[in-house]
Amino acid sequence: MAALVASAHAAIGAAKTTLTEIAAAGLSAPGPLDHTTGVILVTQNIAGFKDVPIAALVERKLGGPKVFLDRDTVMAAIGEGTVGAAKGARDFVYLTVSTGVGGAIVTGGKMMRGATNTAGELGHFPVGFDRDVRCRCGSFGCVEAYAAGRNLAEAYGVDDATIVYAKAAAGDARAAALIARAELALGNLAVGIVNALNPERIVVGGSVAEHEPGHTLEPMRRAIAERAFKVPATAASVIPSALGADVSIIGAALAARDRASGGGQWFL
Amino acid sequence: MAALVASAHAAIGAAKTTLTEIAAAGLSAPGPLDHTTGVILVTQNIAGFKDVPIAALVERKLGGPKVFLDRDTVMAAIGEGTVGAAKGARDFVYLTVSTGVGGAIVTGGKMMRGATNTAGELGHFPVGFDRDVRCRCGSFGCVEAYAAGRNLAEAYGVDDATIVYAKAAAGDARAAALIARAELALGNLAVGIVNALNPERIVVGGSVAEHEPGHTLEPMRRAIAERAFKVPATAASVIPSALGADVSIIGAALAARDRASGGGQWFL
Numbered sequence A, B: 001m002a003a004l005v006a007s008a009h010a011a012i013g014a015a016k017t018t019l020t021e022i023a024a025a026g027l028s029a030p031g032p033l034d035h036t037t038g039v040i041l042v043t044q045n046i047a048g049f050k051d052v053p054i055a056a057l058v059e060r061k062l063g064g065p066k067v068f069l070d071r072d073t074v075m076a077a078i079g080e081g082t083v084g085a086a087k088g089a090r091d092f093v094y095l096t097v098s099t100g101v102g103g104a105i106v107t108g109g110k111m112m113r114g115a116t117n118t119a120g121e122l123g124h125f126p127v128g129f130d131r132d133v134r135c136r137c138g139s140f141g142c143v144e145a146y147a148a149g150r151n152l153a154e155a156y157g158v159d160d161a162t163i164v165y166a167k168a169a170a171g172d173a174r175a176a177a178l179i180a181r182a183e184l185a186l187g188n189l190a191v192g193i194v195n196a197l198n199p200e201r202i203v204v205g206g207s208v209a210e211h212e213p214g215h216t217l218e219p220m221r222r223a224i225a226e227r228a229f230k231v232p233a234t235a236a237s238v239i240p241s242a243l244g245a246d247v248s249i250i251g252a253a254l255a256a257r258d259r260a261s262g263g264g265q266w267f268l
Helices: A002-014 A054-062 A072-083 A143-147 A149-156 A161-169 A173-197 A207-211 A217-227 A230-235 A244-260 B002-014 B054-062 B072-083 B143-147 B149-156 B161-169 B173-197 B207-211 B217-227 B230-235 B244-260
Strands: A024-029 A039-042 A050-052 A066-071 A092-097 A101-107 A201-205 A237-240 B024-029 B039-042 B050-052 B066-071 B092-097 B101-107 B201-205 B237-240
Touching: A002 A054, A024 A054, A024 A072, A024 A244, A039 A054, A039 B230, A054 A066, A066 A072, A066 A244, A072 A092, A072 A101, A072 A201, A072 A244, A092 A173, A092 A207, A101 A143, A101 B173, A143 A149, A143 A173, A149 A161, A149 A173, A149 A207, A161 A173, A161 A207, A173 A201, A173 A217, A173 A230, A173 B101, A201 A207, A201 A217, A207 A244, A217 A237, A230 B039, B002 B054, B024 B054, B024 B072, B024 B244, B039 B054, B054 B066, B066 B072, B066 B244, B072 B092, B072 B101, B072 B201, B072 B244, B092 B173, B092 B207, B101 B143, B143 B149, B143 B173, B149 B161, B149 B173, B149 B207, B161 B173, B161 B207, B173 B201, B173 B217, B173 B230, B201 B207, B201 B217, B207 B244, B217 B237
Parallel strands: A024 A066, A092 A201, A201 A237, B024 B066, B092 B201, B201 B237
Antiparallel strands: A039 A050, A092 A101, B039 B050, B092 B101
């Protein structure tokens, strides 16, 4: 909490403004969380977070503007949908292929929320039967378990997925097999998204997608062209994030502005 | 077309009414189709249907009321959502496990349509990597390819899936292995639906689900309890269809009434 608040003060200082001039703040966090109550329910990739009312805690420590929480991938979708690669699209999916694999679904111009506000966790759609491909979420066969950077690195036995990609490029068969399996998982996910959700665009961000588009966006495009229903396949483009590493921060600012002004139905 | 129109006339006769008393008719068909134009784009399980303006054709031959087309699974979801097992739920999924596997998604009280009105084809979400498990849609690894009645029967080499279930119950290892794989596919789908779509209910209809709940609804429930994120898993119930084999017909009547009266935004 202290680090978050210090970061906010640093940003206010850098913008040469003061806390009293700030009407609202956006807070982007991993999920599942409830954006309406501002509570992080549990996190897969950060230890110790369970039922944490993080929006209220940061708001109190910040001592100023109202703080609006949402999931990092939801904030990213708001950013891409408002000023990025999904601008103008009413039906799109945001995907991040990074340390983990996450997502958010926009349908008919609205964020898909679901019964308990946790919808959109496309990285935990199981797309394979391998019981030994365990996921940090407790399940197996998730897209994340095959294709996330951390999982690729762990499966190969190194610290960083960039090593696995480099080894595969140098002809290492075990690295190549892991990457082929990750590509198949992303292909299954892409085909499933097109058939089940029929988006106009699939915007793909995250560090792995950014550095390895040939092993992420490309196999998704090929799988859609070869395997998805023709009508939704023709309608769907797989495109890179336009906002890069700051996508969730940009989305958080836009979300805070909209929610503070009483709007935000688009993504609420 | 002639059979459809004859069926309509028989229903009008059975109801002791006349064509002039009928304000609107609903037409339920397999997809993908476009409900706004009344055109079947293509069908996976009926030969010869491609870009067929079936609503206009039936309307002309019937010579009376306006005909409103929608996908069989969408009509089923409208039926279950209005007077069936999903009544009162704003976020639910309808699934049919029958000759094929199909679905429809309702989110925030509205039918999810997507960019080209083909959303909801959950039976063609790939949940496995087996390239030899071919689907009639042209892809591989689809839920339908593992778990649909026709596919189970074909994989075992018989005409009817009931034989495969009977063989497995009698101790046949090959039949049992096919059914176990179908259960795993349905489990993957159920976990993915809960994590990605966060529904309050998953209503499961279709002849296979009706006759074999222990091999369809039960493994879905177990997979959700064991493998899905806790918050959406706790919120989601897997329940049988309340309207049985007539679910799409009941939904079609309700859809026609609503669309003819200028309403129907709920499911449009």
